[in-house]
Amino acid sequence: xxxxxxxxxxxxxxxxxxxxxxxxxxxxxxxxxxxxxxxxxxxxxxxxxxxxxxxxxxxxxxxxxxxxxxxxxxxxxxxxxxxxxxxxxxxxxxxxxxxxxxxxxxxxxxxxxxxxxxxxxxxxxxxxxxxxxxxxxxxxxxxxxxxxxxxxxxxxxxxxxxxxxxxxxxxxxx
Numbered sequence: 001x002x003x004x005x006x007x008x009x010x011x012x013x014x015x016x017x018x019x020x021x022x023x024x025x026x027x028x029x030x031x032x033x034x035x036x037x038x039x040x041x042x043x044x045x046x047x048x049x050x051x052x053x054x055x056x057x058x059x060x061x062x063x064x065x066x067x068x069x070x071x072x073x074x075x076x077x078x079x080x081x082x083x084x085x086x087x088x089x090x091x092x093x094x095x096x097x098x099x100x101x102x103x104x105x106x107x108x109x110x111x112x113x114x115x116x117x118x119x120x121x122x123x124x125x126x127x128x129x130x131x132x133x134x135x136x137x138x139x140x141x142x143x144x145x146x147x148x149x150x151x152x153x154x155x156x157x158x159x160x161x162x163x164x165x166x167x168x169x170x171x172x173x174x
Contacts, residue, residue, distance in 0.1 A: 009090060011097040014050035014063065019043050021060040022052070022078075029080050034115055038078065046077075051097045053081070053090045062090040066098045072108040079112075095123055103174055110172045117168050125170040 014022070022043065029035040038046075046065055053062035064079035076098055081090045102110055114120055117127065 008056035009053055009061070009093060011051055011053045011062075011093050014047050014052045016044060016047055018050070018052050018060055018063070019047065022050070022063045025060065025063060025082055026078070026080055028083060035078060035080060049077075051094055051101070053094050061085045062094045064091075064094040064098050066101050066105075068105060068107065069111065072106070074102045074105070074107040074110050076110055076112040079114075091119060092123060099172075099174060108174055110174060112170050113167050114170060115167045117170065120170050120172075123172070125172040128169040128171050 019040065023040070026035055026037070030037040046067075049065040049067055051064055051066075052060045054060050062081040062085065065077040067075045067077050069075055076095065079091060079094060079098075081088075081094075099110065110125070111128075112120055112125060121127075
């Protein structure tokens with residue numbers, strides 16, 4: 001299959017056997033500070049939330065995860081594509097699979113924290129201002145109790161702002 005032939009690409013739930021492949025694809029993005037690096041133990045624990053894209057030969061060429069934050073709210077995390085497949089629709093295919101999974105779980109909003117604002121914007125996400133009220137006050141109070149850094153990023157808490165590396169909070173209504 002040539003890199004331009006994306007018709008043979010499939011997206012499926014990740015397995016534990018995919019974690020090392022995901023890490024290998026993540027390394028260039030982590031080195032360029034597009035993605036934050038993750039420990040293997042964290043990635044193995046997150047396998048149920050991951051989807052992977054693979055080519056006709058069965059090689060993993062893209063990945064992304066869905067993390068449930070609250071009853072109606074989820075986060076797209078750790079979305080990336082092999083450099084050989086950038087701009088070929090692989091990221092979109094993974095994102096669509098994550099959105100389908102989110103709908104199946106009953107989620108109505110998807111959040112992401114990203115440098116790739118053009119990609120997410122083309123896919124229906126909108127930038128969220130610092131003063132935006134994204135959840136009701138009682139939900140906000142419950143989310144404050146979480147130790148999850150992604151939730152802290154969603155809430156735009158001061159303690160995580162030095163770690164955001166200048167990326168943008170975005171939201172999509174499903």
